[in-house]
Amino acid sequence: MAFLLTCPNCGDRSVYEFRFGGELTQRPKPDSSSNDWTSYFYDRRNAAGTQKEWWYHKFGCRKWIVAARNTITNEVSETAWPDLG
Amino acid sequence: MTKLKAAPRLDPHPTQLIDRSASIEFAFGGRPVQAFEGDTVASALYAAGVRTFSRSFKYHRPRGLLCVAGRCPNCLVNVDGVPNVRSCTEAARPGMNVTSQNAWPSLDRDILSVLDRFGPLMPVGFYYKTFHRPKLFWRLAQPIIRRVAGLGKIDVDSAHPAGYAHQNLHTDVAVVGGGATGISAALSANLGAAVTLIDDSPVLGGHLRFDTTSHSVVPSVDPSPGFEVAAELVRQVRSSAGITVLSNSVAFGLYEDNLLGVLTTDRLVKRRAGRIVMATGSIEQPLVFDGNDRPGVMLSSGAQRLVRLYGVKPGETAVVATATNEGYAAALDLHNAGVRVAALVDTRPEPAWGALPDAVRAAEIPTLVSHAVTLAEGRAEVKAAVVQKLEGGVPIGERQRLACDIICMSGNLEPADALVRQSGGLDIPKNVYAAGSVAGAGNLAQAVDQGRQAGTLAAGSSSELPLAGSSPPERAAPFLSGKKSFVCFCEDISTADIDQAIDEGFDDIQTLKRYSTVTMGPCQGKMCHAAVAAISARATGKSLSEVGSTTSRPPLQPVPMSALAGRVHLPIKRTPMDRKHIDLGAKMVDLGPWRRPFSYGSPQDESISVRERVGIIDVSTLGKLDVRGPDSPALLDKVYTHNFSGLRNGRIRYGVLCADNGTIMDDGTVTRLADDRYFITTTSGNVESIEEWFKWWMAGTDIEAYVTNVTSGFAAINVAGPKARETLSKLTDIDLSTDGFRYMRSKEGVVAGVPSVLLRIGFVGETGWEVHFPGEFGEHMWDALMDAGRDFGIAPFGLEAQRILRLEKGHIIVGQDTDIVSTPLDSDMEWVVRFEKEDFIGRGGLVAARDRGLTNKLVGFRMRDGTVPDDGDPIVDRGQPIGKVTSARLSPTIGKGFGLAWVPVELAEEGRNISIRIAGADVPATVSLTPVYDSEGKRLKE
Ligand code: FES
Numbered sequence A: 001m002a003f004l005l006t007c008p009n010c011g012d013r014s015v016y017e018f019r020f021g022g023e024l025t026q027r028p029k030p031d032s033s034s035n036d037w038t039s040y041f042y043d044r045r046n047a048a049g050t051q052k053e054w055w056y057h058k059f060g061c062r063k064w065i066v067a068a069r070n071t072i073t074n075e076v077s078e079t080a081w082p083d084l085g
Numbered sequence B: 001m002t003k004l005k006a007a008p009r010l011d012p013h014p015t016q017l018i019d020r021s022a023s024i025e026f027a028f029g030g031r032p033v034q035a036f037e038g039d040t041v042a043s044a045l046y047a048a049g050v051r052t053f054s055r056s057f058k059y060h061r062p063r064g065l066l067c068v069a070g071r072c073p074n075c076l077v078n079v080d081g082v083p084n085v086r087s088c089t090e091a092a093r094p095g096m097n098v099t100s101q102n103a104w105p106s107l108d109r110d111i112l113s114v115l116d117r118f119g120p121l122m123p124v125g126f127y128y129k130t131f132h133r134p135k136l137f138w139r140l141a142q143p144i145i146r147r148v149a150g151l152g153k154i155d156v157d158s159a160h161p162a163g164y165a166h167q168n169l170h171t172d173v174a175v176v177g178g179g180a181t182g183i184s185a186a187l188s189a190n191l192g193a194a195v196t197l198i199d200d201s202p203v204l205g206g207h208l209r210f211d212t213t214s215h216s217v218v219p220s221v222d223p224s225p226g227f228e229v230a231a232e233l234v235r236q237v238r239s240s241a242g243i244t245v246l247s248n249s250v251a252f253g254l255y256e257d258n259l260l261g262v263l264t265t266d267r268l269v270k271r272r273a274g275r276i277v278m279a280t281g282s283i284e285q286p287l288v289f290d291g292n293d294r295p296g297v298m299l300s301s302g303a304q305r306l307v308r309l310y311g312v313k314p315g316e317t318a319v320v321a322t323a324t325n326e327g328y329a330a331a332l333d334l335h336n337a338g339v340r341v342a343a344l345v346d347t348r349p350e351p352a353w354g355a356l357p358d359a360v361r362a363a364e365i366p367t368l369v370s371h372a373v374t375l376a377e378g379r380a381e382v383k384a385a386v387v388q389k390l391e392g393g394v395p396i397g398e399r400q401r402l403a404c405d406i407i408c409m410s411g412n413l414e415p416a417d418a419l420v421r422q423s424g425g426l427d428i429p430k431n432v433y434a435a436g437s438v439a440g441a442g443n444l445a446q447a448v449d450q451g452r453q454a455g456t457l458a459a460g461s462s463s464e465l466p467l468a469g470s471s472p473p474e475r476a477a478p479f480l481s482g483k484k485s486f487v488c489f490c491e492d493i494s495t496a497d498i499d500q501a502i503d504e505g506f507d508d509i510q511t512l513k514r515y516s517t518v519t520m521g522p523c524q525g526k527m528c529h530a531a532v533a534a535i536s537a538r539a540t541g542k543s544l545s546e547v548g549s550t551t552s553r554p555p556l557q558p559v560p561m562s563a564l565a566g567r568v569h570l571p572i573k574r575t576p577m578d579r580k581h582i583d584l585g586a587k588m589v590d591l592g593p594w595r596r597p598f599s600y601g602s603p604q605d606e607s608i609s610v611r612e613r614v615g616i617i618d619v620s621t622l623g624k625l626d627v628r629g630p631d632s633p634a635l636l637d638k639v640y641t642h643n644f645s646g647l648r649n650g651r652i653r654y655g656v657l658c659a660d661n662g663t664i665m666d667d668g669t670v671t672r673l674a675d676d677r678y679f680i681t682t683t684s685g686n687v688e689s690i691e692e693w694f695k696w697w698m699a700g701t702d703i704e705a706y707v708t709n710v711t712s713g714f715a716a717i718n719v720a721g722p723k724a725r726e727t728l729s730k731l732t733d734i735d736l737s738t739d740g741f742r743y744m745r746s747k748e749g750v751v752a753g754v755p756s757v758l759l760r761i762g763f764v765g766e767t768g769w770e771v772h773f774p775g776e777f778g779e780h781m782w783d784a785l786m787d788a789g790r791d792f793g794i795a796p797f798g799l800e801a802q803r804i805l806r807l808e809k810g811h812i813i814v815g816q817d818t819d820i821v822s823t824p825l826d827s828d829m830e831w832v833v834r835f836e837k838e839d840f841i842g843r844g845g846l847v848a849a850r851d852r853g854l855t856n857k858l859v860g861f862r863m864r865d866g867t868v869p870d871d872g873d874p875i876v877d878r879g880q881p882i883g884k885v886t887s888a889r890l891s892p893t894i895g896k897g898f899g900l901a902w903v904p905v906e907l908a909e910e911g912r913n914i915s916i917r918i919a920g921a922d923v924p925a926t927v928s929l930t931p932v933y934d935s936e937g938k939r940l941k942e
Helices: A034-042 B041-047 B111-121 B135-148 B180-189 B206-210 B226-238 B300-310 B326-336 B355-362 B444-459 B495-503 B509-516 B529-540 B561-565 B578-583 B603-612 B632-639 B687-698 B724-729 B775-792 B799-808 B843-852
Strands: A004-007 A011-014 A019-023 A050-056 A064-070 A076-080 B019-028 B031-037 B076-079 B082-086 B097-099 B165-176 B195-198 B243-246 B250-255 B259-263 B267-278 B282-284 B297-299 B317-322 B340-346 B367-369 B371-378 B382-391 B394-403 B406-410 B413-415 B432-434 B486-488 B587-591 B594-599 B615-618 B623-628 B652-658 B664-674 B677-682 B706-709 B714-720 B746-751 B754-759 B768-774 B856-863 B874-877 B880-890 B897-904 B913-918 B921-928
Touching (some): A004 A076, B019 B041, B041 B300, B165 B180, B165 B444, B180 B267, B206 B300, B300 B317, B300 B326, B300 B406, B317 B326, B317 B382, B340 B382, B340 B394, B371 B394, B371 B406, B495 B509, B578 B775, B623 B632, B623 B687, B632 B677, B664 B746, B714 B724, B714 B775, B724 B775, B856 B880, B897 B913, B897 B921
Parallel strands (some): B195 B243, B317 B406, B340 B367
Antiparallel strands (some): B019 B031, B282 B413, B382 B394, B587 B594, B623 B706, B652 B664, B664 B677, B714 B768, B746 B754, B754 B768
């Protein structure tokens, strides 16, 4: 693993400056069923292909960003500030 | 022992690297060897008459120099305790201690060479089929196989002395390969970019630097000998300020986004390049015939290197076997060096044409066209070459025996494309250009031209297509099938083995590789990949491009583990009062990133002094977060299970952070300093991840709050004990009276002249204040407190005393008393969870946990006799473990062992009997739900 991530704040940086935060998930509403919560805690899509992921620029600006990465090729097609709407 | 007698060297010549005026001596197997400055270990040994350099991996056959270019497995030796050093690229240094490896008792008489006679016991794929049945046999065979397997011995005491440093560097353009192509690329690229030129030899110039034939690189300039062309190119590189040259450096890996892994003699360089030009050249291939691994059979370029670079005469009589014009150049070099060339054996059906063959004819070197060497006779040294006529690639007819002591062989030149192919696909990755013979250039002028073009493209900002190399024609030198016709020198695999593996069904090159281990040895396919592909093509009736190639992976060349590991970096954080602890003779411990005082002598005495008088402890290691902004109350309500928007200014509340599934992540105190400002402490090791955690829950939301990690900016001292108030009041005007400064309140003020934040909390269960202040006043504050408390018998206390004191109060330590599945509910802290809040992180998981009901609970216990359990001892019921002790100590208060433990919920009642297995014996204890010390919490509040 040696690819670059474009931090919206710091530019192209080595992936070693970042901490991986896992794929983006949708947190259930507070009154959701316990099944929904369990699935949110433990189930992951684990896509073979492009997925949106959290990355934290730990040895940089210490901000969370969202990257679209192909899990097979490590090609990062997009990085952006998170927008959870 | 006797000195190895060196044969005289050839006459001096400008291509030679040796300095005859500088003699050096080193030891080989205990015997002194004479060498010159500029020699490699191998050139000096060869000049001294050494022919067997190593023993082969499987059959322990004697092996001699093959490539003399660092690309094969044949010359591996041990140098000063470092195994698997390639002697043909290792510079000879005075006093070095060279020994052979993989041979016992000696290179010349290796007992394990009997294995060579037992070839049938080790058929191809023998890892998977031999010695497995009967079962007993495998058990006997395994340890023996283990002992003889592997190459070289690791001497743990003689690692690379200083360790390899790691370096991260950037460059606009990296050029891999310092031959004519690479140099031309670097020079062109340097017109518009910073360039790094990476070359694995000690001297730039590639094979051109020992080429004596004439070349005209620029049409208008008169042709001149190759080595002079090379010298001129090198001169131009040296005078270009923008080119950094890394010599003796192997680019062993090409990683994502143009990261090159480069191994130099003392560093591992991770070089990120904007563009890369691959000018890695080509690799001369061995020919395949019986006995082609005998010492004395070498690549023709290997023999040329000995002659041209080191002035070493490779033998007296040579047979040169070739499939290209390269062999003609070698035959001429040998002839000119005074070696009698008994025959030049050309496998091609038609006589060769051009300047080189003409020169060979002029020198009257006997030439046999459409012939092949089919056998090298001899054992530890070549005695003769057997030559036969070829028809349709098959040897037929009479066997001619030509006496000789060396056989030089030259198969095709295969593109050295393994590094480019590491990118995975067949396509050249973007921003990578290939040029020169790796890209199919047929002669020097073409190669130089391609180099220039690639350099210009790489320096420009345009991203044109990579150069399409004129791909080399599909051809392969003929090969002969035999049990001792070696394809793979690293793993001792013959053509017969490959044929058999294909017969057994492993006819895809990838499975063939895995089954036979061909291409998997130290040379990583450099000497064998082309031959395996050709054999596979013939056996399966496919074309070479249909056969394809095995996956190329880093490292291209062996890389020492110590280079990958790098130097040992164990940075340790010290608090601002570190020197005070050392002066006091504290016993220090490393915990997480910090070095902290464990004790200043006796933890029990330190505990008593806190309980009876006053103690101070350095708690600067506490994680400290400053949270401010209008939405900070909302943020804390979200991440903590408790409520913090309702906390009044100047008040403190204990807080627990849970993961969203309800398990405990961290705990600490939250102090509200103002409407929009909080001061938070976390456990010492967790502050970084808690900072990340807070920011994560804010990311992408409109919560307006700012989290700053102020851990290293602040020092902190906890002053605790019945005399804490009197001690502290000597240093401050702040009202510290029971009613003026209540438990769980905070104040900002000046202590010992230093602006501080005081938190009245009681982790150790006494009246006390945690004083936080700017770190630069650490030693000053420590001294001031020690002075102020002298009359009251103040004493510093360490981590261990703090652990005893907090345990007496039943205060937990996250990570010690809780684990990855503990929740606040089973850790007996239900009171910190505010289920009435609509949402908080962990609520979903905690609601589920509450509904499920608890199975285990964290409780206090007391021993009935004088035993003290260890942390981690099991709680047992009729011999079965049902729980465990998380913390246990001897209590100075009750004089008995006590602690915290996880027990099944039905045992979590006051007075229940439990058994703890301590050192093999089951010892009775009693569950106790009240703290050992001050169960009503009066001392805290006094
Ligand atoms: S002879 Fe040294 S690596 Fe080939």
